[in-house]
Structure formats: structure tokens, C-alpha cells
Amino acid sequence: MKGFPTLSVITWAPFVGAVLIMFLARHRPLLVRWIALLSTGVSLALSIWIYATYEREAAGFQFYEELSLVPPLGINYQLGVDGVSLLMVLLTSIVIFAGVFASWTVKERSQEFYALLLLLVTGVFGVFVSLDLFVLFLFYEIAVLPMYLLIGIWGSSGEIRPQGIFGWALRRTGVGTKEYAAMKLTLYLLFGSAFILVGILALYVAAGSSSFSFLEMEAIQFDPALQSWVFLAFYVGFGILAGIWPLHTWSPDGHASAPTAVSMLHAGVLMKLGAYGFLRLGLGLLPDGATQWVWLVGTIGCVNIVYGALSAMAQTDLKYVIAYSSVSHMGVVMLGLATLTENGLNGSVFQMFAHGIMTGLFFALVGLVYEKAHSRAIFSMGGFGQMMPGIATAFTVAGLSSLGLPATAGFVAEFLTFLGAWQSAYSWWLFPGVLGAFLTSVYVLRVAKQIFWGPKSADPHFQHLPDAQGPEWVALIILVGVLVLFGVAPGIAIGPVDTATVPLLLRLGVLP
Amino acid sequence: MALEVGLAVLILLVFVGGLSWRGQDKRRLGVLVAIGLVILLWMAFRAEPGAALFGGSFVQDELAIFSKRLFLLATILGVLASLSLRAPTFARRATEYYVAMLASLLGMLVLASARELILLFVAFELMSIPLYVISGFCKREEEAVEAALKFFLIGTVSSAFIVYGLSFVYGISNTTDLAGVAVALQDGHPLLILGMVLTLGGLGFKIAAFPFHMWVPDTYEAASTPFVAWLSVAPKAAGFVVMFRLYLEGVGGPVVLWVPVAAGLATITIIAGNLMAIPQQNVKRLLAYSGIAHIGYMLIGFAAVSASGVAMMLFYLVAYLFGNMGAFFVVEAVAQSDGSEAISAYKGLAQRSPVLALCMLLFLLSLGGIPFVAGFWAKLLVFKAAAEQGLYWLVLVGAILTVVALFYYLLVAKRMYIDAPERTHPVPVSPFLAFSIFVCVAGVVGVGVYPKPLVMAALRAASGLF
Numbered sequence: 011m012k013g014f015p016t017l018s019v020i021t022w023a024p025f026v027g028a029v030l031i032m033f034l035a036r037h038r039p040l041l042v043r044w045i046a047l048l049s050t051g052v053s054l055a056l057s058i059w060i061y062a063t064y065e066r067e068a069a070g071f072q073f074y075e076e077l078s079l080v081p082p083l084g085i086n087y088q089l090g091v092d093g094v095s096l097l098m099v100l101l102t103s104i105v106i107f108a109g110v111f112a113s114w115t116v117k118e119r120s121q122e123f124y125a126l127l128l129l130l131v132t133g134v135f136g137v138f139v140s141l142d143l144f145v146l147f148l149f150y151e152i153a154v155l156p157m158y159l160l161i162g163i164w165g166s167s168g169e170i171r172p173q174g175i176f177g178w179a180l181r182r183t184g185v186g187t188k189e190y191a192a193m194k195l196t197l198y199l200l201f202g203s204a205f206i207l208v209g210i211l212a213l214y215v216a217a218g219s220s221s222f223s224f225l226e227m228e229a230i231q232f233d234p235a236l237q238s239w240v241f242l243a244f245y246v247g248f249g250i251l252a253g254i255w256p257l258h259t260w261s262p263d264g265h266a267s268a269p270t271a272v273s274m275l276h277a278g279v280l281m282k283l284g285a286y287g288f289l290r291l292g293l294g295l296l297p298d299g300a301t302q303w304v305w306l307v308g309t310i311g312c313v314n315i316v317y318g319a320l321s322a323m324a325q326t327d328l329k330y331v332i333a334y335s336s337v338s339h340m341g342v343v344m345l346g347l348a349t350l351t352e353n354g355l356n357g358s359v360f361q362m363f364a365h366g367i368m369t370g371l372f373f374a375l376v377g378l379v380y381e382k383a384h385s386r387a388i389f390s391m392g393g394f395g396q397m398m399p400g401i402a403t404a405f406t407v408a409g410l411s412s413l414g415l416p417a418t419a420g421f422v423a424e425f426l427t428f429l430g431a432w433q434s435a436y437s438w439w440l441f442p443g444v445l446g447a448f449l450t451s452v453y454v455l456r457v458a459k460q461i462f463w464g465p466k467s468a469d470p471h472f473q474h475l476p477d478a479q480g481p482e483w484v485a486l487i488i489l490v491g492v493l494v495l496f497g498v499a500p501g502i503a504i505g506p507v508d509t510a511t512v513p514l515l516l517r518l519g520v521l522p
Numbered sequence: 523m524a525l526e527v528g529l530a531v532l533i534l535l536v537f538v539g540g541l542s543w544r545g546q547d548k549r550r551l552g553v554l555v556a557i558g559l560v561i562l563l564w565m566a567f568r569a570e571p572g573a574a575l576f577g578g579s580f581v582q583d584e585l586a587i588f589s590k591r592l593f594l595l596a597t598i599l600g601v602l603a604s605l606s607l608r609a610p611t612f613a614r615r616a617t618e619y620y621v622a623m624l625a626s627l628l629g630m631l632v633l634a635s636a637r638e639l640i641l642l643f644v645a646f647e648l649m650s651i652p653l654y655v656i657s658g659f660c661k662r663e664e665e666a667v668e669a670a671l672k673f674f675l676i677g678t679v680s681s682a683f684i685v686y687g688l689s690f691v692y693g694i695s696n697t698t699d700l701a702g703v704a705v706a707l708q709d710g711h712p713l714l715i716l717g718m719v720l721t722l723g724g725l726g727f728k729i730a731a732f733p734f735h736m737w738v739p740d741t742y743e744a745a746s747t748p749f750v751a752w753l754s755v756a757p758k759a760a761g762f763v764v765m766f767r768l769y770l771e772g773v774g775g776p777v778v779l780w781v782p783v784a785a786g787l788a789t790i791t792i793i794a795g796n797l798m799a800i801p802q803q804n805v806k807r808l809l810a811y812s813g814i815a816h817i818g819y820m821l822i823g824f825a826a827v828s829a830s831g832v833a834m835m836l837f838y839l840v841a842y843l844f845g846n847m848g849a850f851f852v853v854e855a856v857a858q859s860d861g862s863e864a865i866s867a868y869k870g871l872a873q874r875s876p877v878l879a880l881c882m883l884l885f886l887l888s889l890g891g892i893p894f895v896a897g898f899w900a901k902l903l904v905f906k907a908a909a910e911q912g913l914y915w916l917v918l919v920g921a922i923l924t925v926v927a928l929f930y931y932l933l934v935a936k937r938m939y940i941d942a943p944e945r946t947h948p949v950p951v952s953p954f955l956a957f958s959i960f961v962c963v964a965g966v967v968g969v970g971v972y973p974k975p976l977v978m979a980a981l982r983a984a985s986g987l988f
Contacts, residue, residue, distance in 0.1 A: 080974050082981060083906070148893045155892055158932055162940040189936065196932065197925055204921030207902070211909040211917060219910055 015075050016060055017089040020099065021135040023052040024106070028128035031121055039120050046110045046124045053135065054103040060091065061100050061506070069093070069509035071141060071225070079145075084214075084221035088142040093510030094359050097503055098138045098279075098286055101363050104492055105278045105370040106131045111485035112374040113271035115381065116164065123164055126156040127271060134275070137283050143210045143291070144222040150206070150287070153280060154199045157264075157272065161192035164269040166380075188267040195264035198257065202250030206287070209243035212236065213295065227295055228517075234298040241299025244292040245307060251284030253340045255313045262321075265333040270377030273329070277336045278370035282362040285343045289359075289514075293347065297518045300350070308348030308431075308439050314341025315446030323453045328379070328386045331457055332372045335412060338446055339365045345439060346427035350520045354430020355511040356504055357423050363503060364411065364419035364496065371408045371489040375401055378482055379461070382475045388457055393466030398477040402462035404486045409458050411493050413451035418497040422504075523575060523582075525562055525590060526631050532558040533624045540617025548616040552605045555620045556598060563594040578699060579638030588836060588983035589634040589763045593756050596843055597627050599958050600752030603851050606858070606952040607746060611660060619659060622652035623752070630760040639688050639698040642764065646684070649760055650677050650728070653753060657745045669737075669744035676737045680727030683720055690717025704772040707779075715779065721768065722783065729761035731787050731821060732794040735814045742810040747857065750806065751850035754813050755843045762839065765824060766832055771987045777827045784825035785916050791818030792919065796926040805853050806863050808930060809846065812889060815927060816842055819904055822920055826907040833984035834903035837976055841896035841969060845888035848962030851955055852882045859949040865934055870943025878949055879938045881963050886931040888966045891924050896969035903977070 027049025035041040060073055071090030079085045091099060109127070116123050129152065136149025165188030214222055217230050232240075246257070253261045261281070265273045293300050318338025325331045339361065346358025378401055379394070380386055395402040411418035414425070424447055431439040466472075478486055496503055535558070539551055569590075572582040601623070604612075612619065629649030636642040654677060658670025692698055694714040695706030706714060726734040742750045769780050795815030802808040820842075823835030853863060855878060860867050872879040888897035901924065905917045951959070969976055 080977055082977060083903075148898075151893045151898070155887075158935070159939055162936060189940065193929070193932065193936075197929055200925045200928055201922065204918065204925060207905065207921050208909075208914055208918045211906055212914060214906070215909045215912075 016056055017073050017075055017091065017139045020053045020056045020060075020103070021089075021132055021139060023049045023056075024128035024135070025132040028125040028132075031125045031128070035121055037121075039117075042121050042124050043110065043114060046128060047107075049128060050103065050107045050110055050131070053131075054107045057099045057103040061096055064091070064093075064096055064506055066093075066506055066509050069513065084219070084223070085144045086142050086221075086223060087140075087145055088223055088225075089139045090141045091139055093506035093508065094286070094289065095138045096506050097359060097363050098282060099135060101282065101366045102131065102134050102138065102279050104488065105274055105366060108370060108374065108485040108488045109271035109274045111481040111488075112274060112377060113269065114481040116269065116271075119163065123160070123269075126160050127275070130156045130160070130272075130275065134279055134283060138286065141224045142222045143213070143224060143227070146224075146287075147203070147207060147210055150203060150283070153283060154196065154203065157199075157268075157276065158192050158196040160272045161188055161195065161264060161268045164272070165192060165267040166269070167267065191263040191267035195260045198250055198260035202247040202257075202284075205243045205247035209240045209247065209291070212240050212243075224290070224294070232296065232298075234302075237296040237299035238302055241292055241296045241303055244288060244296070245303065248284040248287035248292065249344075251281060252288060252344060253281055253284070253314070253337050254310055254344060255317055255337070255341075258314070258318075258337045258340075261337055262330050262333040265336065265373070266327065266329040270373060273373035273377070274370040277333065277373060278366040281336060281340055282343075282366055285340065285347065285358070285362055288344075289347055289355075293518065294514060300518060304348045304350055305436060308345055308434070308436055311341045311343075311345035311348055312439055312442035314338060314344065316341075316442050316449070319446050319449035319453065323449065323456075326388055328388050328457065328461070329373075329376050331388070331453060332369065332376055335372075335450065335453070336365070336369050338450065339369070339412070341446065342424060342427050342443065345443060346430055349427070349430035349434035349439070350515065350518060351430040351433045352508070352511060352515060353426045354434060355515065356507050357426025357428075357430055359507045359511065360419070360500065360503055361423035361427060364423045364493070367489055367492050367496075368408050368411045368420060371404060371486070371493065372412075374482075374485050374489065375405045375408065378478055383472055385471075388460055390469060391461045391467055391472060392464050393462075394472070394475065395462040396466065397475045400477045400483065400486065404490050405462060406458055407490050407493060409454040411497065412454050414447050416497075417494070419493050419500070421497060422500040523580070525566055525569065526628065528562050528565065529624060529628050529631060532562070533621060533628065536617065536620050536624065540621070543617070546610075547613040549605060549607070549613050551616050551620055552601055555624065556601045556605075559594055559598045559601060563591065563598060566591045566594055574637070576638075578701065579641050580632075580635050581637050582635060583986050584983045585763065585766065585986060586634040588979060589759060590631055592759055592836075592839060592843065593627060593630045593634070596752055596756040596759070596847065597623065599847050599961060600748055600756075602954050603748035603751060603854060603958045604746070605954040606854070607748065608858070609660070609746075611662070612746070615659070619656060622655050623749075626650075626652040626656075626757070630756060633760050634763050637700045637767065639692060639700070639703070642700075642767070643685065643688065646728075646764065647681060649757060650681065653677075653757060656749055657741055657753075659746065659749070663744070665744040669741045673737045673741045676727055676734075680724040680734070683724030683727070687717040687720030687722075687724060690714065690720065693717075700767060701772055703768075704774070707773055707776050710776055710779070718769065719783065722765075725761055725765055726787065729758045729765075729817050730814055731817050732791040732814060735791075735795070738814060739807045739810040742806050742813075743804060743863075747806065747850055747854040751847040751854075754809070754846050754850065755839070758817065759839045759843075762820065762824070762835065766987060770827060770832065781825055781827055781911070781913075784821055784827070785913060788818050788821035788825050789916065789919055791815065791821060792923045793818075796923045796930075799930050800926070802930070803865055804863050805865055805868070805934070806850075808865065808934070809849055809853070812927060812930070813846060815923070816846070816889070819901060819920060822908045822913075822916055823904040825913060825916065826904075826911045828907060828911060829984045829988045830910065830981070831904075831907035832987055833977070833980040834900070834907045836980040836983055837973075838900040838904055840976060840980075841888065841900035841966070844962045844965030844969065845885050845895075845897050848959055848966060849882065849885040849889065851959045851962065852878060852885065855951045855955055855959070856949055858952070858955075860945065865937055868934060868937040869941040871938040871949070873943050874945065874947065875949045875951075878951065878959075881959055882938060883935055884963055884966055886934060888970065890928040890931045892928075894967070894970045896966045896973070898970060899973045899977075
């Protein structure tokens with residue numbers, strides 16, 4: 011399709027913003043924010059536009075663009091979106107747009123902060139829209155690396171005191187500090203990318219060393235033995251980013267130490283990058299490998315759900331609660347993918363979106379609470395609902411979505427996923443899933459009650475706290491609005507997603 | 523042949539110029555050297571593959587031309603950076619320095635074209651011996667003498683290995699012509715294989731593959747940084763060219779013999795280099811060990827024993843040239859300003875000299891293999907070549923150890939960007955050094971953003987070997 015390169019503009023607009031910020035906005039903090047807002051606004055507007063104009067009857071990849079990069083190796087800059095990536099692009103642009111507002115108050119070195127943040131977003135968009143495995147990998151790496159500096163420079167160190175028999179060893183690593191978290195996160199994710207790279211190269215060679223194109227590989231039936239190990243490589247590689255147990259430990263540390271906008275983006279969008287990559291490359295290219303290994307994927311997804319929820323219950327640091335809840339919810343996503351049913355897959359993709367918005371909202375709120383009260387310790391705070399009604403309400407909405415209350419996006423996602431789990435070959439998956447949803451309600455309501463709705467804390471520091479202000483309101487309203495909108499009218503999202511999951515399942519041979 | 527003759531003339535000019543120079547400061551000679559080398563580089567870019575000379579012992583094929591350009595480019599950068607050296611001993615003895623450097627370069631140029639065992643060995647020694655001399659250039663410093671001695675002893679032993687191995691090769695194949703050796707290899711006589719493996723051991727010392735690497739960190743630490751930058755790239759590239767000529771060119775089917783040897787050597791070199799780099803506190807030592815690891819990555823391309831493997835390795839060498847030399851130049855700039863080569867000297871560099879810190883970051887990212895800088899393509903292409911050979915396990919080892927490498931590169935990045943500065947004044951960079959750094963940054967980013975021409979050139983250079 012010739013014409014306006016919409017996807018390229020969506021992807022590269024933040025990058026252009028980052029370059030402009032570096033060159034034009036030295037020592038002009040307000041200009042920095044306006045440029046960031048404008049460039050992410052362009053992406054948001056265009057992603058809404060492509061969402062609206064995507065032709066559902068035609069399905070498949072649309073808004074196709076192609077440019078030859080390294081012809082002798084078959085590397086092409088090839089972009090396109092189907093129903094799943096469409097929703098992911100929308101998610102990314104909403105979260106980053108809200109993220110720019112939420113980090114309006116970053117003071118220290120804000121120029122570099124916004125530039126790196128926008129660079130990161132370009133990487134994320136790139137992964138969702140690329141159809142060339144090589145370019146996808148390229149963007150994937152870009153999405154990982156700025157994180158090191160973002161957490162290392164602007165992050166916050168928590169008050170973790172390692173205990174237990176290995177406490178002495180953990181203390182030596184500097185656990186809880188932002189430097190530790192930044193390094194851990196970066197190394198884990200790069201470790202994962204090593205597996206992805208091997209998998210991609212294996213497919214490339216098996217397909218005849220002529221093209222990295224997803225569309226061409228999709229048409230090839232790979233050898234089952236190859237599929238089996240490449241699937242595992244993709245599972246480990248993308249799974250690390252999706253936070254699969256037991257490789258999830260970077261996520262609580264990283265998300266708790268990261269600055270607000272980065273936590274929002276990372277927990278909200280980057281973890282979906284893992285799930286998306288797994289869906290696109292793992293399920294999309296390796297049907298035999300998928301049918302062979304889904305039992306493992308689904309079972310570990312169940313472990314994630316329960317383990318994440320139990321861990322979240324044990325935390326005393328507000329940010330860690332939210333971080334562990336992400337681990338739990340990503341379990342739902344992986345479980346949904348493993349069901350290989352239409353409902354399960356739709357639910358899973360919907361959960362990626364719902365959780366992205368919800369966790370983005372959570373981290374924005376935690377950031378706001380921390381900024382006003384300078385505390386993340388749950389049990390020292392109390393009764394904030396009277397002083398900051400806006401923040402309290404938003405937190406409660408996010409919490410209700412998190413535990414899957416009807417009329418929020420979380421309900422639709424979990425309902426579909428669990429339905430899929432029941433319909434799948436391993437119907438017992440339903441029980442850990444439901445148990446997880448129950449545990450979630452315990453920890454979410456406990457936190458909401460303690461901090462916002464319970465009796466007021468006696469601590470004099472917490473007597474006069476302001477509510478959200480100016481730009482912060484914008485972030486909250488956008489995210490709460492989307493969460494409720496998609497809960498009330500899930501069809502907006504399920505429609506396009508269905509056009510992508512049904513052909514995928516047909517290819518997997520699950521649907522007749 | 524024109525290049526070699528031109529270089530010989532340049533050496534004589536520098537020699538005579540140095541003798542007739544009045545005054546203590548002879549550094550200006552470097553400008554003459556640089557200009558001469560730029561002319562030679564221009565000639566190298568215009569050179570066309572020609573007929574073999576001297577009965578086939580001297581060839582000017584695509585591989586020779588490609589590697590000669592690489593040697594000349596590395597030498598120009600090394601010479602430019604050396605113009606910023608301020609030590610009085612250097613100023614007084616600059617003639618020796620440049621003549622030795624150019625003599626070594628002459629060895630490399632001949633080496634790239636040698637297709638005959640004796641010429642190959644003579645060129646190899648011509649390349650190596652001046653390196654020992656320059657390593658001990660600061661003869662009043664104990665460390666420099668120690669480093670030079672260590673380098674010299676290990677270097678001679680490795681030369682002995684090579685000669686010993688080559689004697690077997692000659693004994694079995696009855697010819698010193700490499701084409702004849704390749705033919706003899708078809709029979710796979712065990713003594714011939716033994717000779718070749720012994721030679722590989724000797725070459726392993728020169729390219730600093732593990733376990734033949736131990737001279738590297740000490741020599742790098744003690745010798746002057748612009749020289750080390752050059753030493754870390756050019757002679758190793760020459761070593762690899764010899765390996766292509768000796769083990770791959772025209773061998774045909776039996777070439778798979780070298781797969782396990784090269785893959786094993788690559789694996790241990792990557793693992794050892796990367797792991798030993800972690801505890802280093804001195805940047806030059808860190809880069810020395812990381813350089814060993816990079817040699818391992820290049821050996822992956824060698825282990826692929828295919829045209830694309832060799833091409834990707836040549837590509838890797840170019841990426842490594844820009845990234846590694848650039849990093850050493852930044853080290854030199856910081857050392858000239860703060861008098862320290864410790865990693866802790868980089869604290870807060872991003873706030874003192876943002877541009878210099880950004881350059882260093884780009885070099886480190888390139889060495890670490892991150893997209894949009896040259897090193898990423900280099901690693902990826904080498905992996906691709908190995909994957910085509912079915913060496914997936916090697917790719918996995920390499921890719922995982924890249925994470926280790928990024929760990930220690932990021933530790934330097936952390937000092938520069940996250941830690942608070944200890945000093946406030948910016949780091950002054952002399953113009954010649956700044957220019958060399960600029961060229962390296964341009965190379966790293968240029969190749970990273972638009973790798974196509976270089977990939978094509980490398981593929982063309984390697985196409986004649988198989």
C-alpha cells in the first residue's frame with residue numbers, strides 16, 4: 011500500500027521529539043515538556059486514527075510499508091499492523107501520553123529524562139509494528155537499553171532489608187538500590203534477548219537464509235524438532251520480559267525503583283512486548299512447537315498468578331505490591347495464550363491492554379502519593395481519602411479493575427481468559443486462575459482500605475497533603491476513562507483482536 | 523605493489539627527515555607521516571585487483587585490498603592520536619616511534635598479499651618486531667620495560683611455534699606455495715594437520731586468543747595509549763588475514779577440519795575474556811580483556827568456515843576498529859586531563875564533558891553490540907554466519923556472554939552518567955585527539971545506521987577465498 015507512512019510516523023515521532031529536545035531545549039524545561047507532549051500526541055492521534063480506519067472485514071496486516079535495508083541478507087524495514095498489534099499500539103500511545111503528564115514534575119536533568127523516555131517509546135512502537143524479525147529485534151534492544159539510565163539516574167532506592175539465611179549475601183549485592191535494580195533489569199532482559207536472537211537466526215537459516223520477513227516465514231512449515239527448541243528459546247526470551255516465574259525477579263525490583271513514567275511504561279507496555287513477541291513469533295510461526303509446549307506455558311502462567319498474588323500480599327512497600335500484582339496479571343496473559351482457544355486468546359490480548367492501562371494508572375498514583383507524602387510504606391500511611399479524594403477514587407477504580415469487577419476492563423479480560431482456560435485441554439487451569447483473582451481482591455482492598463479509606467494516620471507528616479494538580483489530573487482522567495470505557499464497551503477492542511486471533515488459531519489447527 | 527613501495531619511500535623520508543631535524547621537538551614529523559598515509563589510503567581505495575607477482579607468492583586480490591585499507595585507516599588514526607602526546611621523551615624520539623610504526627605497517631601490507639610460506643613468515647616478523655620496540659618506548663619506566671619484555675618473549679616463542687608448525691607443513695606438502703599446501707591438505711596427512719594446529723597456536727598468541735592472551739593486559743596497561751589503540755586492532759587484523767590465507771583459502775572440503783578447533787577456541791576466548799574483564803579497575807585493562815573477548819567473537823566467524831563467515835569477520839574488524847580505537851582515545855583524553863586511567867576517573871564525566879561522555883558511551887555500546895552502532899551489526903552478522911553452519915550452541919554462548927560484556931561496559935557508563943563528578947572542570951581534548959575521536963564516532967554511527975556498503979565490500983573481499 012503506497013501513501014502516507016502512518017506507522018513510521020507513529021514510531022518515529024517520539025524519536026524526533028527526543029532529538030529536538032536534545033538540541034533545542036537545553037535549560038528550558040517547559041519547552042521540553044511541550045515537545046514531548048506534541049510528539050507523543052502525534053502518535054496518539056494517529057494510532058486512534060488507524061484504530062478507527064482499520065478494515066476489519068479485510069483483516070490481516072494493513073498500513074503496510076516496506077523499505078529495503080540490507081538486501082544481501084534479506085533485511086527489510088517492513089511494517090504493518092493486524093488486530094493485535096493495533097490494540098498494542100493504541101495502548102502504548104495512551105500510556106506514554108499519560109506518562110508525559112505524570113512525570114511533569116521531574117526536576118533533575120529533565121531534558122535527558124524526556125529524551126530517553128521518548129527514545130524508549132520509539133523502540134516499543136517499533137516492536138509492535140515491525141513485520142521483519144530482524145527489525146523487530148533491533149527495536150526490542152532499543153526498548154531495553156535506555157531503561158538502564160532511566161532507572162539508574164532518576165530512580166529511587168527503596169528501603170529493603172534482606173532477611174533470612176541468605177540475607178548477608180543479598181545485602182552485599184546492594185539489593186533495593188536503584189543501581190542494583192537498573193543493572194538487574196537490563197541484564198535479565200538482555201539475557202532474554204540472547205535467546206530470541208538465536209531463535210530468530212535459526213528460523214532465518216531454516217527458511218533458506220534469504221529473508222527475515224514474518225510474512226514469508228509464516229508460509230513455511232518448519233521441521234517439528236526445530237520448532238520445538240526454537241519455541242522454547244522464544245518462550246524463555248520473551249517470557250523473561252513478560253515476567254514468567256521464576257525469571258520474574260527483575261520486575262518487582264526494577265518497577266519499584268524506576269521513576270513514575272518509566273514504571274508506567276515498563277509495567278504497562280514493555281511487559282506486553284514479551285507477551286506480544288511470544289504470541290507473534292512463538293504461536294504465529296511455530297504451531298507444532300506451540301501445541302507441544304503449551305502445557306508448560308499454561309502451568310507456569312498459573313504459578314505466576316498465584317505466586318505473584320501471594321508475594322504482593324506480603325509486601326509492605328506500596329510500589330512492590332503493584333509490581334508483584336503485575337507479575338500475577340502477566341500470568342493471566344500467558345495462561346490465556348496457552349489455552350489456544352478463541353476466548354482465551356482474545357481474553358489474553360484484552361488483558362494485555364487492560365492491565366497496561368490499569369498498571370499504568372497504579373504506578374502514576376503511587377508516584378503521586380509518594381510525591382505528596384514522601385512515603386511508600388503502606389502501614390505508616392492512612393486516611394488519605396479525605397485529603398486527596400481524586401487520587402483515592404482513581405486508585406479504587408484501578409483496584410476494582412485489577413480484581414476483575416464487572417464494568418471495568420479487567421473483568422472482561424479475566425472472564426474471557428478463564429472461560430478459555432475451562433474450554434482448553436487443561437481445564438484445571440481455571441482453578442489457580444480464580445484463586446489468583448480472589449487473592450488479588452484481598453491485597454488490593456487491603457491496601458486501598460489502609461491508605462485511603464481507613465482511619466487517619468497519626469503521623470504529623472501526613473496531615474495536610476494536596477490532591478492531584480494540573481497536568482496530573484489529565485493523566486488520571488485519561489487512564490480511568492479508558493479503563494471504564496473498555497469495560498463497558500469491550501467490543502471496541504475484541505472486534506479487531508478477533509480478526510487476528512481466529513486466523514492464528516486456524517493455522518494452529520485448533521479451530522475446525 | 524605500489525602501496526608497499528610508497529610506504530617504503532615514506533619510511534625513508536621520515537627517517538631522513540628525523541635525522542636532519544634541528545631541535546628537540548620532532549612530533550611534527552607525525553604530520554608528514556599522517557599526510558603520507560592518507561595518500562596511501564587514497565591509493566588503496568583506487569587499487570584494483572591485479573595479477574599475482576613473483577610466481578604467485580604476492581597477490582593483490584580483494585581480500586588483500588580490503589585489509590590494506592583497514593590497516594592504513596587504523597594507522598592513520600593511531601598516528602593522529604599520537605600527535606597529542608606531550609611527554610618530552612616522545613617529542614625527542616618521535617622519529618624512532620614513527621619509523622618503527624611504519625615498518626610494522628609495511629609488514630602488515632606485505633602479509634595481506636603473501637601467498638607463500640617464507641614471505642608470509644618474514645612479513646609476519648617485520649610486523650611483530652617493531653611492536654616490541656614501541657611497547658618499551660618509555661625505557662625509563664619499569665612497567666614499560668616489563669611489558670615489552672613480556673610481549674617480546676611471548677611473541678618470539680609464538681614465532682617459534684609458527685616456524686616449527688610451518689616446517690611440518692613444508693615437510694609434508696613439499697612446497698612453500700599456499701596453493702600447494704591447500705592441495706596437500708586434501709589427503710589430510712596427520713603431520714600436516716599437526717603442523718597447521720601448531721601454527722594456529724602461534725597465531726593464537728598474536729591475535730591474543732585465550733589461553734595465549736596473557737601478554738595483552740600488561741602490555742596495554744604500560745604502553746602509550748594511542749599506540750595501544752593501534753596495537754589492539756591492526757596486528758590482530760593482520761593475524762586474521764594470515765589465518766584466512768593459511769586455513770581457508772582454496773582448501774575446499776577439508777576446511778570443516780577447523781570447525782571444532784576454531785569453535786572451541788572461540789568459546790573459551792569469549793568466556794574467559796568477558797569474565798576476566800569484570801573485576802578490572804583500570805580502563806585499559808578492562809578494554810584489554812574485553813578485546814580478548816572480541817577476538818573470540820571474530821573467531822566465531824572463522825569457525826563458520828564460509829565466505830559469509832569471513833566477510834562478517836572482516837565487517838567485525840572494521841566495527842571493532844572504530845569502537846575500540848575510539849574508546850582508547852577517550853581514555854587518553856581523560857588520562858591527559860586527570861592523570862588517571864582508573865574507572866573511577868570517569869565519575870560524572872557526563873556532567874563535566876557531555877560530548878566526550880556521549881562518545882565514550884557510543885563506543886562502549888558499539889563494543890557491547892547495541893543497535894544503531896556498528897558493533898550490533900558486527901555481532902549479529904557473525905552469529906548469522908555461525909548459524910548457517912549449524913553452530914547454534916556457539917551463537918547462544920556468544921549471545922549470553924554479550925550480556926556479561928554489557929555488564930562491565932555499563933559499569934563504566936554508570937560512572938559517567940549516574941555518579942556525581944569529583945572534579946568540576948571539563949576535560950580538555952587536544953585537536954588531533956578530538957579529530958580522531960570524531961572519525962571513530964562517525965565510523966561507529968555511520969556503519970551502525972547504514973551498514974549496507976560495508977557488508978557488500980566485506981562480502982566481495984571474502985568471495986575469492988572459497
